[in-house]
Amino acid sequence: MIKWVSAPEYRRQLASGLWLQVWLGFVLTMLPLWWFQPRFFALSLIVATGCKFIAIWRKQSWLGWLGLAAVLPIGLLLIYSNYRSQSLTFSFLALLALMGTAKMLESRNERDCKILFLLELTLMMAFLMYSQSIAIFIYLLFVLGYILLVQMRIAQRGNRVILLGRWQEIGKLLMLALPFTILLFFFFPRIQPSWGIPRNENQAVTGLPDEMDMGDIASLVQSNEPVFRVRFANNELPPPSERYWRGTTLWSFDGKNWRQRNNDMRIQPSNIQYNQESEFSYDLMPVKDSLKWLPALELSFSFPDALQIGGSYQLKLPDNHKVPARYHLKSAVDYRTVGALDDATKAAALQLPDDVAIPQTRALAERLYHESGENAVGFAKAFADYIQDEEFYYTLEPPPGMGNVEQFLFEGRMGFCEHYASAMTQAARSVGIPARIVIGYQGGEHNPLNDDFLVREESAHAWVELWDDARGWFRSDPTAAVAPERINQAQLNASSLQRGEDQRAFGTRLAENMASFAWLRNAYGAANAFWQDWVIDLNRDQQGSLLEKLGLKGAGNKLLIAILLFCTMAGGTLLWLWWQRRPRHDDDDVAKAVRLLLKRLEHSGLRKRNRESVADFLLRIAPYMQKENSAELKRISARYEQARYYGNENNSQLIDSIHRFRVRH
Numbered sequence: 001m002i003k004w005v006s007a008p009e010y011r012r013q014l015a016s017g018l019w020l021q022v023w024l025g026f027v028l029t030m031l032p033l034w035w036f037q038p039r040f041f042a043l044s045l046i047v048a049t050g051c052k053f054i055a056i057w058r059k060q061s062w063l064g065w066l067g068l069a070a071v072l073p074i075g076l077l078l079i080y081s082n083y084r085s086q087s088l089t090f091s092f093l094a095l096l097a098l099m100g101t102a103k104m105l106e107s108r109n110e111r112d113c114k115i116l117f118l119l120e121l122t123l124m125m126a127f128l129m130y131s132q133s134i135a136i137f138i139y140l141l142f143v144l145g146y147i148l149l150v151q152m153r154i155a156q157r158g159n160r161v162i163l164l165g166r167w168q169e170i171g172k173l174l175m176l177a178l179p180f181t182i183l184l185f186f187f188f189p190r191i192q193p194s195w196g197i198p199r200n201e202n203q204a205v206t207g208l209p210d211e212m213d214m215g216d217i218a219s220l221v222q223s224n225e226p227v228f229r230v231r232f233a234n235n236e237l238p239p240p241s242e243r244y245w246r247g248t249t250l251w252s253f254d255g256k257n258w259r260q261r262n263n264d265m266r267i268q269p270s271n272i273q274y275n276q277e278s279e280f281s282y283d284l285m286p287v288k289d290s291l292k293w294l295p296a297l298e299l300s301f302s303f304p305d306a307l308q309i310g311g312s313y314q315l316k317l318p319d320n321h322k323v324p325a326r327y328h329l330k331s332a333v334d335y336r337t338v339g340a341l342d343d344a345t346k347a348a349a350l351q352l353p354d355d356v357a358i359p360q361t362r363a364l365a366e367r368l369y370h371e372s373g374e375n376a377v378g379f380a381k382a383f384a385d386y387i388q389d390e391e392f393y394y395t396l397e398p399p400p401g402m403g404n405v406e407q408f409l410f411e412g413r414m415g416f417c418e419h420y421a422s423a424m425t426q427a428a429r430s431v432g433i434p435a436r437i438v439i440g441y442q443g444g445e446h447n448p449l450n451d452d453f454l455v456r457e458e459s460a461h462a463w464v465e466l467w468d469d470a471r472g473w474f475r476s477d478p479t480a481a482v483a484p485e486r487i488n489q490a491q492l493n494a495s496s497l498q499r500g501e502d503q504r505a506f507g508t509r510l511a512e513n514m515a516s517f518a519w520l521r522n523a524y525g526a527a528n529a530f531w532q533d534w535v536i537d538l539n540r541d542q543q544g545s546l547l548e549k550l551g552l553k554g555a556g557n558k559l560l561i562a563i564l565l566f567c568t569m570a571g572g573t574l575l576w577l578w579w580q581r582r583p584r585h586d587d588d589d590v591a592k593a594v595r596l597l598l599k600r601l602e603h604s605g606l607r608k609r610n611r612e613s614v615a616d617f618l619l620r621i622a623p624y625m626q627k628e629n630s631a632e633l634k635r636i637s638a639r640y641e642q643a644r645y646y647g648n649e650n651n652s653q654l655i656d657s658i659h660r661f662r663v664r665h
Contacts, residue, residue: 014109014110014113014154014157015157016056016057016059018150018153018154018157019056020053020056020057021150021153022107022113022116022150022154023049023052023053023056023104024146025120025143025146025147025150026049026100026104026116026120027049028142028143028146028147029120029123029124029143029147030045030049030097030100030101030123032127032130032131032136032139033093033097033123033126033127033130034046036127036130036131037094037097038078038082040078041075041078041079041082041094044071044074044075044078045071045075045097045098045101047067047071048067048068048070048071048101048105049067049101049104050067051063051064051066051067051105052064052067052104052105055067061108064105064106064107065105065106067105068102068105068106071098071101071102071105072098072102075098075101076098079091079094079095079098082094089129090129093126093129096119096122096123096126097123097126099119100116100119100120100122100123103115103116103119104116110154113151113154114151117147117151120143120147121144124140124143124144127140132532132536133528133531134527134528134530134531134535135524135528137531141174145170145171145174148170148173149170152170176575179571180568180571183564183567183568183571184564185535185538186534186538208220208247208248208291208292208293208295208439208440208460209248209439210248210259210260210292211250211257211258211259211260212250212257212258212418212422212437212439212462213256213257213258213403214256214398214402214403214415214418214419214422215403215416215418216418217416217417217418217439217460217461217462218396218416218418220457220458220460221396221416221457221458221459221460221492221503221504222396222458222503222504222505223456223457223458223505224456224457224458224504224505224507224508225288225456225457226287226288226454226455226456226525226528227286227287227288227291227295227441227455227456227457227459228284228285228286228287228288228291228295228454228455229284229285229287229452229453229454229455229529229532230282230283230284230285230297230444230452230453230454230455231282231283231285231451231452231453232280232281232282232453233280233281233282235451236280237280237446237453238278238280238297238333240443240487240488240489240490241480241487241488241490242278242298242333243297243442243443243444243490244297244298244333244438244440244441244442244461244463244475245295245296245297245298245440245441245442245444245455245459246295246296246297246298246299246300246313246314246315246438246440247293247295247314247438247439247440247441248260248293248314248438248439248440249261249264249310249312249313249314249436249437249438249465250436250437250438250439251264251312251348251349251351251436252348252351253351253352253353253422253425253426254353255353255355255356256403258422258437261311261312261348264310264311264312264314265308265310265311265316266311267310267311267345268311269309269310269311269312269313270337270338270339270472270473271337271338271339272299272301272332272335272336272337272338273335273336273338274299274301274332274334274335274336275332275334275335277334278332278333278334278335279330279331279332280297280330280331280332280333281328281329281330282297282328282329282330282331283326283327283328283329284296284326284327284328284329285325285326285327285532285537286317286321286325287532289321289322291317292316292317293314293315293316293317294307294315294316294317294327295440295441295455296315296329296331297329297331297333298331298332298333298335298475299313299331299332299335300313300315300329300330300331301330301331301332302329302330303315303327303328303329303330304327304328304329306318306321306327307327311345312436312438325537326537336471336472336474337471337472337473338472339472340469341434341467345434346434346467349429349434349435349436349467350429350432350434351429352426352429352430358405358406358426358430359406360406360409360410361405361406361409361423361426361427361430362427362430362431364386364409364427365379365383365427365428365430365431366430366431368382368383368386368427369382369431369433375468376428376433376466376467376468376474377466377468377471377474379428379431379433379466380424380428380464380466380474380476383424383427383428383476383478384476384478384480384481385481387420387478387481387482388481388482390413391413392413392414392415392420392481392482393413393414393415393482393499394414394415394416394417394479394482394483394486394496394497394499395414395415395416395497395499396416396497396503396504397499397503398412398414398415398416398419399412399414402414402415402419403419403422405422405423405426405427408423409423409427414499417461417462417463417479418439418462420478420479420481420482421437421462421463421464421477421478421479422437422462423478424464424476424478425437425464428464428466433466433467434466434467435464435465435466435467436464436465437462437463437464437465438462438463438464438465438475439460439461439462440460440461441455441459441460441461442459442461442463442477442486442487442490443455443459443461443489443490443491443492444456444459444490444491445491447522447525447526447529448522449522449523449525449526450525450526450529450530452525452526452529454525456508458492458504458505458508459491459492461479463475463476463477463478463479464476464477464478483496483497492504493512494509494512507521589651589655590640590643590644590651590654590655593654593655593658593659594614594640594658596658596659597636597658597661598614598617600661600663601621601663603663604663606621606624606663614637614640615637615638615640615641618633618634618636618637618640619633619634619637621633622634622637625663629661629662629663632657632661633661635657636654636657636658636661639653639654639657640654
């Protein structure tokens with residue numbers, strides 16, 4: 001069948017190789033968005049994209065249209081079913097991804113590729129709604145360079161002289177733009193935005209739960225995702241055994257789950273007295289936007305007004321808080337609460353479910369209570385000694401049924417921090433000692449490259465607070481009895497886990513055994529911290545401190561804009577002068593490529609004679625090569641003579657031909 005195509009339309013058609021480059025650029029652009037979309041929606045887009053690849057490879061355009069006919073109705077249905085109860089912003093982003101895929105499937109010519117390029121730029125900016133890390137920025141910068149390269153190759157195909165068509169030129173363009181971009185970003189007057197990046201409610205997130213079931217904390221420990229960063233004043237860190245980051249406090253127990261008090265946020269916390277030498281001042285910066293509670297160091301007595309404190313000293317973040325954010329706090333690790341325990345709080349701290357019998361636990365608690373002087377402090381020590389003497393084990397893989405305190409204390413004797421905290425709290429309550437569970441984080445890691453303190457999900461922990469009439473609420477951590485290195489070293493390591501498989505994140509285990517990987521992880525963390533502080537979180541205050549360091553304190557907006565204009569004009573003038581006087585390296589590039597070709601031919605036994613020109617040498621050996629190689633050598637010879645002796649500036653095409661040439665006799 002003959003297809004009649006006009007001459008202009010024929011010239012706009014793209015070769016299969018160029019179409020594959022366009023397709024790859026779209027795949028690289030969509031790759032991060034696929035990761036954050038619902039599973040079946042992302043799978044439908046991937047299948048549709050695969051149809052386009054097969055259509056290009058087999059040169060069957062109808063396959064692309066078939067994918068388009070299938071993905072549109074399916075995609076719209078999945079968007080409606082997955083996003084109808086979610087943020088309108090993320091519904092729009094999913095629709096944008098679907099429309100971009102549809103456009104890619106029906107693209108036919110150069111004009112379609114230009115529209116697809118604009119869609120790719122929009123999709124890259126849309127991905128910043130999901131993540132703003134430095135790794136994503138570098139990835140998107142690479143993708144931008146690649147799709148620019150493809151667009152230039154499309155625009156210049158068929159031209160006699162190819163001006164821009166290699167990675168080197170793209171890199172030079174981006175590097176020329178970089179200084180001006182940095183200058184404008186850091187010194188242009190900051191405008192406080194009236195908008196913020198919305199939270200993706202459709203994305204599964206982890207974080208401290210509002211209630212605790214046996215296994216919840218252990219599942220968090222299997223992730224090494226960063227939760228928050230801390231920058232201590234004067235780099236003064238608390239000792240490892242005092243690095244407790246308080247999250248939520250759990251009071252109510254139904255035999256299976258521990259929950260918070262309903263009215264805890266409406267109760268004023270008791271006053272505290274603290275040792276001033278145990279005071280720490282620090283800035284805490286949440287990394288995860290799923291946090292509801294701010295995990296502050298032990299008890300905080302000074303915090304921003306935006307935070308709300310509950311009766312259990314837990315700090316609640318604003319409902320509309322967004323990451324990045326920075327909170328300045330002051331906390332004490334050596335303290336005592338002041339005042340008596342009211343009846344309602346005491347009743348909540350002694351509650352046990354009526355339908356759950358724990359006779360063995362009660363008998364053990366009564367014995368320990370009487371042997372320890374019938375006070376909370378003595379009981380806490382006696383219970384810890386019992387845990388240590390009876391050979392309990394610390395593991396992420398406890399046997400079934402360890403959520404039952406009777407089975408845990410007298411049969412299995414294996415569990416994680418939540419099992420030990422729950423057992424101690426129930427035992428204390430059974431003998432009339434008010435007790436509650438605190439879940440948060442214990443430990444963290446100091447980054448020596450930037451002196452930040454990073455806390456990851458793997459530091460999630462649960463401990464107990466008991467009430468003593470003389471001391472008030474005090475911390476008792478039964479984990480210290482069964483796995484003391486977990487507390488003293490302020491991190492969960494392989495030696496802490498005494499039974500079962502080490503299920504911690506692979507990256508954590510690798511960093512524990514390879515110093516080079518640990519350094520790389522610290523370097524990545526420091527780069528991310530710099531990125532968040534000075535790019536994502538850059539505001540007027542930080543810009544003011546930067547200007548102060550440069551001696552421009554108090555400079556008004558007009559003066560800043562004038563300085564920027566002057567620097568831009570001066571930089572542009574210097575760049576123009578350099579460009580006019582730059583040494584011409586085109587011939588050097590050609591010479592390097594030719595030397596590479598001659599070396600390749602020499603390895604095959606074909607050596608250029610003395611005083612023989614390169615063009616003559618290539619023409620001489622061409623008859624001894626295969627037909628395709630022979631023709632290619634003749635073309636290289638002709639282009640070389642034109643470049644060297646006739647002033648033809650088509651050097652890029654010559655260099656590309658040399659690089660593609662492979663010696664075949």
